[in-house]
Every structure is written in C-alpha cells, then in structure tokens.
Amino acid sequence: MRDLISWKIFSVIASKCRVFAPLYRQVTVTTLRWAMAGDMTQAGRADREMAYADVKAAWNQYLAKDNKKRGVVLIGHSQGAGLLKRLIVEEIEGKPVASRLVSAMLLGSNVLVPQGQTVGGDFKSTPLCTSAFQTGCVISYVTFRWEAPPPPAARFGRTDKPGMQVACTNPAALTGGISPLKAILTAQPTVASDPDANIAWTTAGQVDTRFVAVPGLLTGSCVNDENGSRLAVVTYADPADPRLDKIPGDLAIGGNVQTDWGLHRVDVHVAMGDLQKATITHVFEMRSVLSPAQAEVFDAAAWAPVDVPRPTYTMKAKAEREPVEPAATVDEVDTRPLAARYENTPVEDLPFDGMALDEDYEELPQVYRAG
DSSP, X not given: OHHHHHHHHHTTGGGGSOOOOOOOOOOOHHHHXXXXXXXXXXXXXXXXXXXXXXXXXXXXXXXXXXXXXXXXEEEEETHHHHHHHHHIIIIITTSGGGGGEEEEEEESSOOEEETTOSSBTTBSSOOXXXXXXXOSEEEEEOEXXXXXXXXXXXXXXXXXXXXEEEOOOOTTOTTSSOEEOOOEEESSOSSTTOTTTTOOOBSSSOOOSSEEEOTTTEEEEEEEETTEEEEEEEEOOOTTSSBOSSOOOOOEETTEEOGGGTTGGGTTGGGHHHHHHHHHHHHHHHHHTSOHHHHHHHHTTOOOOOOOOOOSBOSSOBOOOOXXXXXXXXXXXXXXXXXXXXXXXXXXXXXXXXXXXXXXXGGOTTXXXXX
16 A cells, blocks of 8 residues: 555656655544544644654664755655655754755645745744745645635634635746646546546546546646635536546545545646656756766766656557567566555655656556546
C-alpha cells in the first residue's frame, strides 16, 4: 500500500527529480474515521509527535547522507503537508539550509498567512510563490468544486484566527487569475472501497492506463470570500462529448459525500501537470543564479530521464507505437514489486527515483488522454 500511495502522488512529478520519500507512522485511516464520527476518545490516541519525529529524522539523515548541498523541493499532501510545514518552521527557516529550498508544495492542508499578504502567519520568512521564476517559496492550496465552497465547519479552507486566511496559490497561474488546469487523475482506485471504483471516464472505450488526462475540462482559480479560501475548480462539462461530466475526488462515508473535505482526494491530481512544470521551472531558476562553483555542486550526480515511447492510447483510436530498444534485458532488471525489492532495506537507503517521463502530460506513456 505504501508503494501504491507514493506512486499515485509522486510518479508524474518525480519524472524530472530524484525523490526521497520518508516512510513515517502517520495517523491511520481508521483514526481519521473515528474523528469524523466524533469519537475523539479513540481519535485522540493518535501519536502525532511520533509522525513528526520520523519525518525530522528522515530529513536529517537525508541532509547528512544524500543532499550534498543541492537544492530541495519539498512536496507533501494532507498529513504530509502539515508535517513539512512544521519542519520548515523548526528546521529550515533562519538556518543555512534555507538557502537550498527551491520551493515547498504543501497541498491539501491549511497554511495560514495574514489577510492579503504572502508572508507571515505560519511562516516567519518563507513567502508564498507569486511567480514561476521565484524560489524559496511555498505553493499551497486546498481544493473545492466551484459550486460547493467550504461549509461553515469545513476542515480545510477556513480559519478562526483573526486577521488570517488560508493560503491559496494556483499552480497553473501563480501570478493570479483563472487558468486551465493540467489535471492528471489516477484511472484506477487505490482500494476496493474507493467510491469512484467503477467510474466511466469515457463512452468511447475502456481506459486501461494508470492515469487519465482531461485537457480543457478543468479550470482553477483562487477564491477568498465569506466561505473561506480555496482553489475553486470549474468543470466544463459537455453532455454531447464522450467524456465524463464530473471528475471524481469527493470523500464519501457510507455513500454520503463529506462536503467539509472538498476535493481532498485529488488535491494533487487536479493540477499535477502544473506542479510538475513549476518544479522544473523553480529548479532551473535557482540554478541560474548560482556561481559556477555552486552550480557544479547543484549538478553533481544529476539524474537524467531516459527516452520513453509515446502514448499508445488516444480517445479516438489505438495508435501504432514505434519500436524502441529496451534499456535492459529482463535478466538485468529486478521485476519484483517494490515492497519485495526493498523489504529489508533501511529507510535512508531507499532510492525512490520515480518514473522516467516526458515533460508535458500529453507525452506520458501511462496516460489515457480523454479529449
């Protein structure tokens, strides 16, 4: 399961970077369900300090063994984003390592800033990103459907702290405004109980790829009003075309949609192509201002993506795939599942180098382009 979750969230973004994914003891789904059911006696037993201790230890191990003074992009969702927020406050801000922060993507978790400001609140000196060419900044948002804003008791998008608002930076338009979103959604459910397990992406054929792209279907903009602050997603549904008219992503319990969660399940996926692009831009922007000596360190042991074939499926027909030479023979590759390959490997030695993918989501070999 841990490999599946990492794959769902990071496999596309990781195509241009070397990824280190710490395994930490997070609050379990069972505990979250207790909390949603109002059973705080059970939910209160969660050891959040243990989770943070795991992440902090992994960060220190990474700095000591693997970083070698290179730039870092921090990416976390939900609980992971909350832990990274604390890590930035306690271990990065005001310290020399802050100069290595390319950007931080804290998604699906409330990051507070003063009303109308980009710095302050949760962070003393780390600002929100307002440009694709800015470094040392934070991309953060929580996602809700345009027609379903955060309700009064929403877990995300609202705060009761006077003078504060929940941060929202649109990864598709960091300078502000509304913009099409490069959504890359997972085609298959994570678990059998997924409420969208039987979703029909299109009437034009069966989807058998890992991801689904829906170009032109979604736009997003940051909205801050009496209902809170969030990335509001508009679906441009067309009943006349073969694509689905409503994307999945709602959290449902017993068939009832939990409106206070918004589109929490797809916070990353609704803008995954944009987040990947932002990662690449931020990395190259940081490198451009380095001295030759610093650039040499930055480029040390650089990980280069390999060529991959073009996508096989479009919505209209199955395309011919040009033959490519395999990178290695079967005998040279360990084909066992990740869990089996690394079962006895210490956490600090896990590679997690991601998948080799082209830059734009139209070129991803595991994506069904619906439209």
